[in-house]
Amino acid sequence: MIMKLLTEGKTKKVFSTSKDDEVLLFFKDDITAFDGVKHDVLKGKGFLNASISAALFQVLESNGFKTHFVDFIPPNIIIAKKLQMIPLEVVGRNIVAGSLTKRIPLEPGIKLNSPICEFFLKDDNLHDPLINDEHICNVLQIVNHEEIEYMRQTVKKICKILDKYFNDRKITLVDFKIEYGRLDDQIYVGDELNGDSMRLWDADGKILDKDRYRKDLGDVIEGYIEMYRRIIGEEGLDEIFG
Ligand SMILES: Nc1ncnc2c1ncn2[C@@H]1O[C@H](COP(=O)(O)OP(=O)(O)OP(=O)(O)O)[C@@H](O)[C@H]1O
Numbered sequence: 001m002i003m004k005l006l007t008e009g010k011t012k013k014v015f016s017t018s019k020d021d022e023v024l025l026f027f028k029d030d031i032t033a034f035d036g037v038k039h040d041v042l043k044g045k046g047f048l049n050a051s052i053s054a055a056l057f058q059v060l061e062s063n064g065f066k067t068h069f070v071d072f073i074p075p076n077i078i079i080a081k082k083l084q085m086i087p088l089e090v091v092g093r094n095i096v097a098g099s100l101t102k103r104i105p106l107e108p109g110i111k112l113n114s115p116i117c118e119f120f121l122k123d124d125n126l127h128d129p130l131i132n133d134e135h136i137c138n139v140l141q142i143v144n145h146e147e148i149e150y151m152r153q154t155v156k157k158i159c160k161i162l163d164k165y166f167n168d169r170k171i172t173l174v175d176f177k178i179e180y181g182r183l184d185d186q187i188y189v190g191d192e193l194n195g196d197s198m199r200l201w202d203a204d205g206k207i208l209d210k211d212r213y214r215k216d217l218g219d220v221i222e223g224y225i226e227m228y229r230r231i232i233g234e235e236g237l238d239e240i241f242g
């Protein structure tokens with residue numbers, strides 16, 4: 001298979017495959033924060049993030065959501081439907097954390113009455129600003145009103161489904177980010193779902209996700225490994241970290 005590098009982001013490389021309508025997502029071991037200002041390489045992170053993403057995309061698929069997931073090739077490759085990515089970060093929140101505490105006078109950790117959805121423009125130069133329906137549909141015309149409503153409703157439904165999924169694994173889902181893409185006039189869940197794009201707290205409040213890295217809490221890879229154990233188990237850990 002002749003593969004061509006289509007794009008490289010901070011944590012993934014996107015290659016073409018022998019099928020025109022599919023891409024190969026290669027998960028790197030890189031970890032970054034603050035729009036790439038902070039950057040490190042953690043051995044095994046690509047494996048953990050690809051595996052967790054593959055597992056969670058399959059949870060979404062089995063609940064009837066359209067995602068880009070096609071196949072997982074261990075240790076760190078996902079084959080996905082090729083999407084025209086929509087430059088929005090669509091955030092679902094169950095619990096107050098992160099940037100929400102800077103906009104609303106609520107303490108981190110407070111449970112919201114019901115899941116909420118927020119839209120951020122995917123633009124590192126502007127530091128991914130929060131934007132509203134008017135900016136998205138009328139000014140930038142990134143998506144139309146019907147599409148934005150579809151994204152809002154799916155994020156809220158995904159919030160509830162993943163909340164239950166993680167509760168069953170004794171983990172609290174605080175919030176998460178989804179990137180959507182277009183294919184044949186339909187909108188699919190694309191990109192990734194793992195410790196880089198979700199906040200997950202253990203039963204005792206221990207942070208398991210990328211906030212360990214952002215806040216210099218140490219044991220970053222250990223948090224991701226714990227997440228992997230709760231979702232997948234022990235399988236494959238020895239080969240990578242043994
Ligand atoms: N199914 C898909 N088809 C095409 N592109 C995809 C798909 N899923 C994810 N991507 C894109 O892959 C790129 C690489 O991912 P990565 O997370 O490394 O990028 P990033 O650093 O977040 O940001 P940027 O998009 O600015 O490069 C992203 O642009 C993402 O939108």
Ligand SMILES: [Mg+2]
Nearest residue numbers: 009010011191
């Ligand atoms: Mg990304």
